[in-house]
Amino acid sequence: MSTYQTNGDKILQAVIADEQLINFYGYNPDDFRSISDALDSDIAVIQAIAQIINRNEQKATEKEIYNEVSNFLKTNI
Amino acid sequence: MAAEKIYDLWASRNPQWEKRYEDSIIKNFCDYGRGATSLREDRGKVFGGGYEIFIVAFFIGLYFNQKRQLIEDTQKRKTFGQPIQYWGNLDSVKGRKAYPKLREYIFTALIARTDIDFIALEKGEMTSRKAVDMLMQTMEEYANWGFHFMEDKLTDDPNYFFRETAFLEVFLAFDASVPESTDEDEPESLD
Amino acid sequence: MIIKEIKINNFRSYYGSNHLSLSKGLTLVIGDNGDGKTTLFEALEWLFDTTGENRKDSHISEKRKSELEIGEIDEVSVNITFEHDGEKEIEKSFTFERISEDNIRTRDYKFVGYFIDGAERHSIAGDKLLNMCFEPVIRKYCLFKGENELNVFDNDTALKTLVDTFSGIRDFEKLVELTTEFEHKSANAANRELQNDKKVSNQAKELNAQLNDVTNDIQSIKTELNQKKISINEFSSKLELLEKNQETSERYQAIKERIKGLKDKRAKLAAWSSCEYSTNLLDEYWILRSFPAIIKEFSAKVSALSKEKRRLDKQETERRAKEAGEREAISKIQKLANDAVPLPWNLPDEATMKEMIDDEICKVCGRPAPKGSEAYEFMCNKLNEYLAHIAAEANKNTATKEDDEKPLFPNSFINELHSRQIKLSGDTEQEISKIATTISDRLEFVTKRKADLAEVEKQLQELETEQNDLLMQSGLSAELLDKSISDLRGFFDAKSRAESRVSELETTLKFKESARAEIQEKLSQLEPTSSMTQVYQRVHTAFERITKAFSNAKEQNINNFLQMLETESNKYLQKLNKNDFYGIIRIRKTINNSARIELYSDNGTRIENPNGALKTTMYMSVLFAISQITTLKREQDYPLIFDAPTSSFGGFKEDTFYNVIDTIDKQCVIVTKDLLNIDKATGQKTLDSDTINKLSCSVYRIEKIEPFNDKDLSTIQTVVKQVR
Secondary structure (H helix, E strand, O other), X not given: OOOOOOHHHHHHHHHHOOHHHHHHHOOOHHHOOOHHHHXXXXXXXXXXXXXXXXXXHOOOOHHHHHHXXXXXXXXXX | OOOOOHHHHHHOOOOEEEOOHHHHHHHHHOOOOOOOOOOHHHHOOOOOOHHHXXXXXXXXXXXXXXXXXXXXXXXXXXXXXXXXXXXXXXXXOOOOOOXXXXXXXXXXXXXXXXXXXXXXXXXXXXXXXXXXXXXXXXXXXXXXXXXXXXXXXXXXXXXXXXXXXXXXXXXXXXXXXXXXXXXXXXXXXXX | OEEEXXXXXXXXXXXXXXXXXXXXXXEEEEOOOOOOHHHHHHHHHHHHOOOOOOOOXXXXXXXHHHHOOOOOEEEEEEEEEEEOOOEEEEEEEEEEEEOOOOOEEEEEEEEEEEEEEOOEEXXXXXXXXXXXXXXXXXXXXXXXXXXXXXXXXXXXXXXXXXXXXXXXXXXXXXXXXXXXXXXXXXXXXXXXHXXXXXXXXXXHHHHHHHHHHHHHHHHHHHHHHHHXXXXXXXXXXXXXXXXXXXXXXHHHHHHHHHHHHHHHHHHHHHHHOOOOOOHHHHHOOHHHOOOHHHHHHHHHHHHHHHHHHHHHHHHHHHHHHHHHHHHHHOOOXXXXXXXXXXXXXXXOOHHXXXXXXXXXXXXXXXXXXXXXXXXXHHHHHHHHHHHHHHHHHHHHHHXXXXXXXXXXXXXXXHHHHHHHHHHHXXXXXXXXXXXXXXXXXXXXXXHHHHHHXXXXXXXXXXXXXXXXXXXHHHOOOHHHHOXXXXXXXXXXXXXXHHHHHHHHHHHHHHHHHHHHHHHHHHHHHOOXXXXXXXXXXXXXXXXXXHHHHHHHHHHHHHHHHHHHHHHHHHHHHHHHHOXXXXXXEEEEEOOOOXXXXXXXXXXXXXXXXXXXXXXXXXHHHHHHHHHHHHHHHHOOOOOEEEEOHHHHOOOOOHHHHHXXXXXXXXXXXXXXXXXXXXXXXXXXXXXXXXXXXXXXXEEXXXXXXXXXXXXXXXXXXXXXXXXX
């Protein structure tokens, strides 16, 4: 499918393609081609990465993003 | 008691010169009138003590062999602060060298050019004082002519002697050749 | 974006209306320096300037200005029509009116864009349209005025800009920063929990302390590493610069040496060329120059006097001797009765005589001698004679002294003068007769030294001019050129030292980093009793991994981009150089997060100083590559406009070069003075029609129309003519 890839999508793909990450958490990066896909994922780390990218695009502050993501991770990792 | 020497008698004297040359010449080329303690450079004149320009004037008159009587009125004459015996003693002046022997040469010239009856003097028929007076007169009159010469040049060209080489040029114009001596060359011994 | 047409009205030398239709491939604009090449560029720059209202008097065509009557109005405008998702147009203009003989008023500034939507033509603010279609960062890589602008990496932020703009992924940097920050925060949070947990708090505290220490160490090592690497960079560039300028530096040094030598000579000569003309008359006795004759007069006179004195003296001595002799010859004899020889005068003595006279008796014979008698008289006479004799003796002594010691010449002035004369003769007189020569020698010496000094001054000036010219031509600073071999060596050594230090530091860093990893591992392996603490640990670990992933992805992105750029650049390089040697472009990341374009030969050695043409094609290849990448990423194409980059294309055949560019699927405008033949003798300019006819691209000629006066701008007019 050639849907339009936003900048965020591209970043996401680049990041989750990291081998070490794949090894640690065991997922298939092809399953998550877009931010929205990743945000829906039940793999915590994938979602966390998507959140970071997304919230940054939305111009959230560093504090906000940290709090949200760390809280998310606390309950989900 | 050592016999008095005519040289010493002469050297203790102080020649006179005409006051009118004070501003036009002496003060222009010497530090005359400003005290002996400051350095020549600071004052910017060619020569130091006033007597120096007097010496120059003297030699000009001497070499031209021209004399000029001093003005009668002694009120219009002056002397320098130092008698001849001190002329040329310049140790403390920066950039200059002492020339003490010049006094002796001046004396020599005066003896040669003054018509003193030395035999009479020797016999005691003339006082040494009188003889020295005559020497002084010669000295003063040569210098007086020299001053006159300088003043004349300055009237024509006020900048004349302010040129670096002006004074030297005056002396370069005279003949410097050594004449053949007609008498025996060796002076007789004193025996 | 494809530019279709450029219209320039009354902009500087472009009097009246002028236009260029651009081809889809290469458009060549040929003109000499001063014909209006750069002005064409500046017209476009003016059009694309979105920083604010910009209407200057200097933009107006002088010629047009001079033609205006009072009250007349005309317009300056630059306009492009282009294709970019439909046909669009952008124009910038302002009007100018002559209000008096010396005064022009400008107003009605307009910067407007047009686009077609459906069937209608809409207008929009010019800067808005421009930023939508041809934004500043893209423009930066499209317009190149002069060769110096061709190196896109020449400033530190270039790489970041390029990556952000063209790699397709923006803002990695920010995310890496964010995640790194999160990692720290979560680490701190986890550690705090550990230190509070009853079971592991001691170990946690201990490990944290160690962690702190090693983290600080790592930090300072990294700082020093960075510094050292920057230093190495500096040394390298300095060395490069020095080596490149070795020859110039040597020449500079040689001139400097000579100048120093001359300055020393000058100082000496200056001292020798001065002379105390006046005071030397006294101090050096120069006033005695004409004195020898007077010495002679003096000597003659004194000799004569001395002789005369001695003559008279001798005369007198003789006379006195005679007198004294006569006196001594005379002896007095006493008379007695009966002619007897009288007693000597001293018998009887005085006392006896006086007694006899007093007693009035001769005590020898006993006869009385009463006063008045003959005998009495005789005795008195005898006493008187005795006394007279004594007196006479005494007088005789003094008289003799007086007579003997009363000299003819009581004074010795002549002797004094004679001594003086003797002193004068011989050496002294000789010295004085040398004075004339001394003076003339000295004057001659001074004159010669003055001449020498003038000569040295002249040479010095020439050298200093040479030195300045060298500085100007090389464009380097005196400071740099002053560097001698020892400095070169110094830099070399310093660089080596820094490099070995870097080596050391990197080893230590690795060691410390693994130590840190160990500690962190230990920390994470601590099993706190509290499950909350464990959660914090896990969160931290997650952040750690996320951060690493982001960081790696960022680096990967840059590397991909550079790799792609390198590959594309080499494709263009090959095309542009065709069969000639071209080498291989490598794009290397540098210390300070920038990049460098380097050229390597086939066997892997770096080509340090590629010649002009090679260098230009190298940079142009990169630019073409960037443009190509842009096209891929943006699905939009942008034109490349070069102002005279080909001045160093000595070794290339123009037709080959331009035809190659024409075939590249990219709109390109090259403004150049190539293909213009200038007759050195007459200054006449003609197009190289033969070569031009071999070209496939479109060609324009711009030139100033004759006659014109370079000093009077109002006579200058550029005319645009299509040649092909």
